[in-house]
Amino acid sequence: MDFSAYKTALVTGASSGIGAQIVRRLSAEGLEVHALARNEERLKALSAETGCKIHTISVDDSAALDKLAAELEVDVLINNAGQSRTGDILNTTAEDVDALLDINLKSVMHMVRLFVPGMVARNRGHVVNISSIAGHYAFAGGNTAYHASKAGVHSLCQQLRVHLYGKQVRVTEISPARCETEVFGRLLGDMEEAQRRFFDDYESLKPEDIADAIAFCVGSPQRMNVSFMEVLPTKQVLGGLNFAKRTA
Ligand SMILES: NC(=O)c1ccc[n+]([C@@H]2O[C@H](COP(=O)([O-])OP(=O)(O)OC[C@H]3O[C@@H](n4cnc5c(N)ncnc54)[C@H](OP(=O)(O)O)[C@@H]3O)[C@@H](O)[C@H]2O)c1
Numbered sequence: 001m002d003f004s005a006y007k008t009a010l011v012t013g014a015s016s017g018i019g020a021q022i023v024r025r026l027s028a029e030g031l032e033v034h035a036l037a038r039n040e041e042r043l044k045a046l047s048a049e050t051g052c053k054i055h056t057i058s059v060d061d062s063a064a065l066d067k068l069a070a071e072l073e074v075d076v077l078i079n080n081a082g083q084s085r086t087g088d089i090l091n092t093t094a095e096d097v098d099a100l101l102d103i104n105l106k107s108v109m110h111m112v113r114l115f116v117p118g119m120v121a122r123n124r125g126h127v128v129n130i131s132s133i134a135g136h137y138a139f140a141g142g143n144t145a146y147h148a149s150k151a152g153v154h155s156l157c158q159q160l161r162v163h164l165y166g167k168q169v170r171v172t173e174i175s176p177a178r179c180e181t182e183v184f185g186r187l188l189g190d191m192e193e194a195q196r197r198f199f200d201d202y203e204s205l206k207p208e209d210i211a212d213a214i215a216f217c218v219g220s221p222q223r224m225n226v227s228f229m230e231v232l233p234t235k236q237v238l239g240g241l242n243f244a245k246r247t248a
Contacts, residue, residue, distance in 0.1 A: 001219025003029045005124060006075035009218075010034040012059055012111065013081030014052070015042040017181030018130065021207035022078055023052050025215050034072065037081065059107035069114035073122075076218055077115045079108040079153075080130045084187050089144035097145045104149035109156060116160070116169065125169040127160065128214055129153050133177045133230065137238050161227065170225040172217045177232040179205040204233050 009026045013019040014035030020042075027033045027050040035043055036055040043054035057064040059081045083103045085096045108129055119125025134142050135150030157173040164171065184198045185191035198204070210231060217226040232238070 001029075001215065002221065003031060003219050005222055006031060006126065006218070008032045008034065008072070008074050009076035009078060010036065010072065010074045010115070011078040011080060012036045012107070014046065014054075015039040017183065018176070018179060018207045018210045019078075019080040020046055021211035022080065022214055024050055025208075025211040026076070026218070027052055029215065029219065031076065034074070036068075059111070060102045062110060065107075065110060065114055069118075073118055074115045075119070075124060076126045076128070077111060077119075078128045078130070078214065079111050080128075081107065082130065082132075082183070084146045084183055085143045086187055087143060092143070092145065096143075100143065100145040100149050101152075104146065105152040105156075108153055112156065112160060116164075119169045120164070120167055123168045126172065126218055127157075127170070128172045128174060128217060129157050130210075131157075131173050131175045133175055133232070133238060136175060136230070139238075139240070140242075157228075161225075168222065170217075172214075172226050173228045174210065174213060174217070175228065175230040176205060176210050177230075177236050177238075178202065179207060179210060181207055202233070203235055205231060 009031045011019050011022050011033060014023050015037035023033050023035045023046055033052040034055060035046055035052040036057050037043055038058050040056040043056060046052055047054050055068060081103060085100060112127060131153040132150040134147045135154045154173060157171050161171045180199050184194035188194050213229055213231050220226060
């Protein structure tokens with residue numbers, strides 16, 4: 001793998017899980033990595049470990065993102081920050097719907113708007129957006145706004161490639177299935193319960209699996225664009241059909 005085409009990377013949602021692992025991996029490959037998230041203490045610890053530069057910013061803070069984009073030239077943009085919520089559209093709140101669309105979709109749109117024109121001008125760049133199997137499949141237990149936000153990320157990737165036609169700027173969508181991070185603990189507000197319910201009995205992906213997948217895409221030859229990669233735990237499958245009886 002060859003990362004020499006790129007000097008800098010910006011990773012959102014870098015303070016834990018998949019994002020922190022991407023920072024470790026790309027730093028080890030010699031890139032200057034900028035790590036963005038809200039938890040400053042964790043970012044500082046990651047910086048002490050990897051040498052990454054840190055930006056304590058929420059991805060829904062458009063003024064802070066504008067300022068960052070004015071200061072920073074980014075070759076590899078990894079839109080990874082994301083949140084989920086329990087419930088579905090029948091029992092959700094306006095705040096939860098807005099938060100999921102703002103953090104998971106609108107922020108990705110704005111990051112692309114702010115950082116991709118520079119890539120086009122330099123004719124060098126790579127955008128990696130982390131969607132989810134929730135953006136591609138319907139399944140029980142998923143939050144409606146989460147699914148819709150991730151489907152939006154898929155659509156954004158597809159259209160962005162069209163707009164970048166002829167440019168040396170690649171767009172990769174990574175669609176993970178269950179990965180052992182804090183996402184479910186944050187969802188339940190109880191990390192131990194999430195560990196018991198989602199991970200103890202299931203051999204899930206590890207954050208380093210997704211970081212390795214991303215490193216493969218970023219380090220692949222410049223002629224090659226891994227446009228879409230779905231990554232599942234071996235023992236998790238997608239598909240299923242429900243049919244309620246007339247009497248149900
Ligand atoms: N784990 C899975 O099973 C799975 C499956 C499919 C897709 N994904 C996607 O993978 C991505 C990474 O999630 P993860 O699994 O690694 O979960 P995680 O451990 O909960 O990490 C989420 C990251 O997003 C950051 N974040 C949340 N809200 C933010 C905001 N407003 N501004 C900036 N950063 C914010 C968090 O940092 P701060 O709290 O410090 O801001 C944290 O670093 C997400 O997009 C998620 O939807 C995960």
